[in-house]
Amino acid sequence: MTFKLEIAKWVSKVKVDMDEAFRGLALEIARRIIERTPVASGNARGAWVAAVNGVPTSGDPPDDKDGAATMARIAAVIATAKVGDVIYISNGADYIHALEFGKSDQSPGGMVRVILMERQAIAGQVVAKLR
Numbered sequence: 001m002t003f004k005l006e007i008a009k010w011v012s013k014v015k016v017d018m019d020e021a022f023r024g025l026a027l028e029i030a031r032r033i034i035e036r037t038p039v040a041s042g043n044a045r046g047a048w049v050a051a052v053n054g055v056p057t058s059g060d061p062p063d064d065k066d067g068a069a070t071m072a073r074i075a076a077v078i079a080t081a082k083v084g085d086v087i088y089i090s091n092g093a094d095y096i097h098a099l100e101f102g103k104s105d106q107s108p109g110g111m112v113r114v115i116l117m118e119r120q121a122i123a124g125q126v127v128a129k130l131r
Contacts, residue, residue, distance in 0.1 A: 004083075007123055017130070019082045024126040026078045026087045029115055032122070033089065034067040034074075036111040038104035046070055047093040050077040052085050058092035 007021060030050065037045045042063035048070050049056040056077075064070045074089065081087050095103070100110040107114075115122070 038106035050074040
């Protein structure tokens with residue numbers, strides 16, 4: 001079963017708006033990734049970007065130690081998405097790969113890999129909130 005079909009199954013069970021559930025899931029995944037991103041200068045957190053139906057481009061990201069500005073930028077992008085779209089979340093920091101694979105004691109298991117393993121539980125939580 002594909003992830004899209006899994007979401008559709010949950011949504012049909014609880015009768016919530018599919019687009020709202022899709023955006024909610026993407027927002028929650030983005031929020032958790034940003035929160036798990038280790039912070040020294042805030043550069044790695046500030047480097048997260050998103051795009052709908054295309055790979056996002058990143059310029060010179062602002063430092064964002066608490067992740068609030070980054071989350072606001074990503075939320076604005078996700079707000080335009082609907083079911084069937086592809087939401088890309090990426091990070092162009094030179095050292096993001098090293099952080100993902102354990103360079104930082106703050107997040108030794110990485111950010112993205114851990115959150116993706118939790119995606120089904122996250123989807124269930126998001127849909128439950130929409131009931």
